[in-house]
Structure formats: C-alpha cells, structure tokens
Amino acid sequence: MGRAISVVVAVLSLGVWILSASRNQQGVANEQTTVQAQLTAVSQPTPTATP
C-alpha cells in the first residue's frame, strides 16, 4: 500500500515538473529579449539629471 502511494506521488510529481518546466521554457526567450533591451537602454546616456 505504502509503495503504491509512493509510486503514484512520484509519477504525479514527475508530471507536474515536466508540465511546469515546459510551460516556463516558453518564457525564457522572452525574458532574455527583455534583458537585452534593458542592456541597450542603460548603455545610452542618462536621459536627464535625476532630482
């Protein structure tokens, strides 16, 4: 009984892991693009003196 529950929990965890990681993978490229845009922006001269 205990072994069966362990197997079910392990399979469910594996499923949730793969699903979450796959979904998150799609956002990685967007995040890199955003960071590149930020790096470009901060390499420009400061717009105005900040009070």
Add this chain to the structure above:
Amino acid sequence: MGRLTSLSLGIVTAVGGFVDMGELVTCSQAGAQYRFALLWTVVVGTLGIIVFADMAGRVAIASGRSIFDVIRDRLGFRLALVPLVISTLVNVLTIVIEICGMALAIDILTGLSYLWWVPATAGLVAVVLWFASFKFVENVASLLGLVILVFVAAAVKLSPPWGDVASNLVLPAIPAGQDVFAYGFAAVSLLGAFLTPYEIYFYSSGAIEEKWTGKDIITNRVTTFVGFTFGSIIVVAMMVVAAQTFFVHGLQSQSFASIRVPVVSAFGELGLAGFLIGAFAVTGGAAFEATLSTTYTLCQYFGWDWGQEHNPKDAPVFTFWYIVALAIAVLIAFTGIDPIKLTIYTTALAAFSLPFTFVPLFIVANDEEYMGDMKNGLLANLSSGFFLAVLCVVTVVTIPLFILSGGA
C-alpha cells in the same frame, strides 16, 4: 587560527544569509523603483540583526545549548510550538526560493528553464549536507560568496552621488508621486529579507557545532558586527547599482534575469560571470543554511540528535528531516509558482513572523538561570527592546500594507 575560523562563521552567515535571494530581488526592485529612498532599511535591518545574532550567540555560549532547545525549556512545549510552526513555514519557503535562485543562475547560463534545474540544485544541497562537514559548507559558501562583491565594484564604477546615498542611509523619505502603501510594503519586505529567522537559528546552532565557550564571547561580538556590516555594504551596493541603471532610465527590475543588468553594464561578460557565480554561491549558501535551520529547530524542539558534524548514520532523524524539507521545497517549486513573487511573499511573511523568533530569544537572554553573568545588560535590553518595538509595528502593518498596496 581558531578565532579566524569562528570569524568565518559570521562572514558566511552574513554573505549566505544577509545576502541571499531575498536581497537580490528586493534590493534590485527597491533601487529601480525608489532610487535611494529605501537605503535606510539597510541600516535598521543591519543593526537589528547584529543585536539579535549577538544575543543568540551569547545564549548558546552561556547555556551550552542552542536557542530553540532553551526556548522550549523556558516557554514550555506548547507555547514554543508557536515559534516552531511559524519559523518552519518561513524556513521551508526560504529553501524554495534559494534552490530556485541557484536554478535561475543556471537558467541564465544555459537558456534552459530554471524548473529543469531545481531537482539538481536541491540534490546538490542534499549531497553536500550528507557528505560534507559544517566547516566545509561554511568555508566553501563563504569563499564563493565573496564573488558577489562584483556589486560593490559596479557601484564604485557607476559613480553614484555618494552624498545622496549617505543621506538616504539615515533619513527615511517617501519619494514624491509614489504610492505610500507600496513604499511601506517594500520597506517591510526589505526588513523581512534582512532579518530572516533562519539566520539566527543557523548562527546559534553553528556556535554549538563549533563548540564555542566563554572565551568566544568577544569572537561572537566581532563576528556579528563585522559579518553583518560586511553583508550590509553588499546590500547597499545592490540597491545603488539598481538605482543608477534602472531608475535613471525609467526601467523596472521585473525578473531574476534583470538583476544582472547593472553589473553587466558595468563590466560586460566579466560582470555576467561574477553575477552568475556570486548569485549561485549566495543562494546556495543560504539554501544550506535554511535547510539546516529547518532541521536544527525541529530536532532541538523534539530533543532529537542533531548536528552537521554527525555522520548521517549517527543522526538518522536529523538526516531524514533535511531530506524531507528539501523534497517539500522541490514539490512547491514544481508547481511553477513565480519565484520572484514567492520571494516577495516570503520576505513579507518573514517580516510578519519576526517577533515570534525574537521575543522568546529576548526572554531567554534575560533569564539568569540560563545566562548567568552573560544575561542581557542595560545596553542590550535598550537596543533589543527598541528593535522589538519596531518589529512588532512591522508585524501589525505587514498584512494591511499587503492588501492596501494590492500585493505590491
């Protein structure tokens, strides 16, 4: 030599504890949103953690017992359950954000989602805890964590107006046009990040692991002061570089990946390497500390054998619980909850929970039965009393600020 070893305990607690995922996220966002206007929280948080860590070290030295052991003894099994439950909750969430922080550093390096790496980072923590001694964990994390000084170098290179930095360290100010509730919630989250309970439990238990005696009372004071002051310089630098890059260009620090922008803009590829190694090391060090703290408090409360110096076979319950804590943390991370949001919520929860850790510590530190002639003097009581009052205010306002700021 022994004194130098003891000093490294303070340094690793400062770098791996004072500087961790909480600071990386909250300081970057605070600098980006409020420029230097939240720097004063670093001073309050640093002085607070110095006062309470010194007290925790003194309790360990005077009683020869860890603080949770003494707290259970002093408050009783039932009442001590309250700080145990709250600190365990905060500690487990801290493990989640730290193993995610390690994975996010690898994510930037490889382009593969951090979630693929979470089991590996948690596994690394478990393997090192299984095989390594307390001193090994302490020394490796402390040495690698020094790379995070890249933020200090970047702060110098970005030439901020140091007069403004200095004045904002001592004068709290709400910037014009900012939502006062969001500013308040950011301040509370920063204080929670600086004063996380696991630092205190780790520091006190570490003093027992390193077998501190009455001769170490000066070492205790020096390590807390030097270690946490050292950590605070890095934290100030993190906020300053975020202000000098994000704020002045009207940008936001929205993700873990964005936190590297100031150091990369200052030092290019070298800055990126420094950020990745430093971020991995400080989150890794904090993951070790938070995992050990979770298990320390549980074992000390229930009276089970504990200690990283034990062979896993000699302390099976201690070993079992740190594996369980890491497994629970991995399962929480698997849900895909945003680690940045979770970091903000965890630091806010830590802020809310602070009196539940520090009030019992204050009571014990004033008990002559445990402390003898090392019990709190007038200065210790005045300073800790002041910070306890501040922390109680923080506890009262955290949830209202969270609601009023729309979850910040």
